Amino acid sequence: MRRLPPLSALPAFEATARLGSVTAAGAELGRTHGAISKQIAHLSEDLGGGLFEKAGNGLKLTSRGERLRNASTALLDDLSALAQVLRSEQDERQIDILTSATFATRWLIPRLPRFYMRCPDVDLRLRMSGPQAVPDHDFDVLVSYDRLRSPTTDMDGQIIGDTSYGIVCAPGYPLQEMGHLWTAPVAFVQVGAPQSWQMWMRLADVEFRAEQEVEHAHHLLALEAAAAGLGVALAERRLVDQDLSTGRLVAPLGFRTVPGGLLAVVTPRASRRSTVAVLIEWLREEAL
Incomplete structure (x- = not known):
């Protein structure tokens, strides 16, 4: 059975030995002067003798302290190097994806079992985007599809596939055509993106007018x-494919394509990970 010294005190001892000051060691480790002194005293008591002695306004190691420093420095260096390797391995396996809740629930999540069959050791973690910008150090890959809200010229990303947009509504909803003008009683408008309908009209080369616009947050x-049956909505085709196939929704005007509209933006922290490259290629295959 090993009889080890109090290992939690070794960082305090090593920092004090290296810096020659309890105060400096406390500043480096984020501990108080008293906490560092207490740990060193506990370590000295356990090992049966003093590890430091006064040297003017500072401290110097005793012969016992020198021997402990040599051993503890090598040990902590080895542990630090191993920890870096283990963390990098974990970082390689874990990918934080930022995307909209609608895209995640309607397209991405149903396809994840196929990804895990290919890459069972990769851990994909989904974060939902919203009106507040998320710093790029908080995620690895942004998957963006809403080109009516954010044109491709605003983003520097890798193309995953095309996107296409159209008006969807319940069967029998009173969407009417009057020459070049389409009308509906209610149209849903996304909060913070009033330009979406105008961009779609330019894309589809049609005029649309609703008697009432109702904002939605999601x-x-x-x-x-x-x-x-409460109104009409703009939709990217992937998000409504199942509803269209079952007849729950219809798209009377069809869909208009934005080439390369589905994008993946890889943040700097994830740019060199091989697993991210695998994810991007898988997304491209799924988007076909």
Whole structure:
């Protein structure tokens, strides 16, 4: 059975030995002067003798302290190097994806079992985007599809696939055509993106007018409201494919394509990870 010294005191001892000052060691380790002194005293008591002695306004190691420093410095250096390797291995396996809740629930999550069959050791963690910007040090990959809200010229990303957009509503909803003008009683407008309808009209080369515009905070809510017959919503085709196939929603005007509209933006912290490259290639395959 090993009889080890109090290992939690070794960083305090090593920092004090290296810096020659309890105060400096405390500043480096984020501990108080008293806490560092207490740990060193506990270590000295356990090892049966003093490890430091006064040298003017500072400290110097005793012969016993020198022997402990040589051993503890090598030990802490080895542990630090191993910890860096283990953390980098964990970082390689874990990928934090930032995307919208609608895209995640309607397209990405249903496909994840296929990704895990290919890469069972990779841990994908989803973060939901919102009106507040998320710093790029908090995620690895941003997956963005909403080109009516954010044009591709605003983003520097890798192309995953095309996107396409159209008006969707419940079967029988009174969406009417009057020459070049389409009208509806209610249209759902996303909070913070009033330009989306105008961009779609330019893309589709049609005019649209609603008697009433109702704001929605989340695109998923607009799609559900449209399926319930409460109005019309703009949708990217991937998000409504299942509803279209079951007849829950219809797209009377069809869809208009934005080439290269589905993007993946890789942050600097993740740019060299091989697992991120695998994820990007898998997304491209799924987007076909």
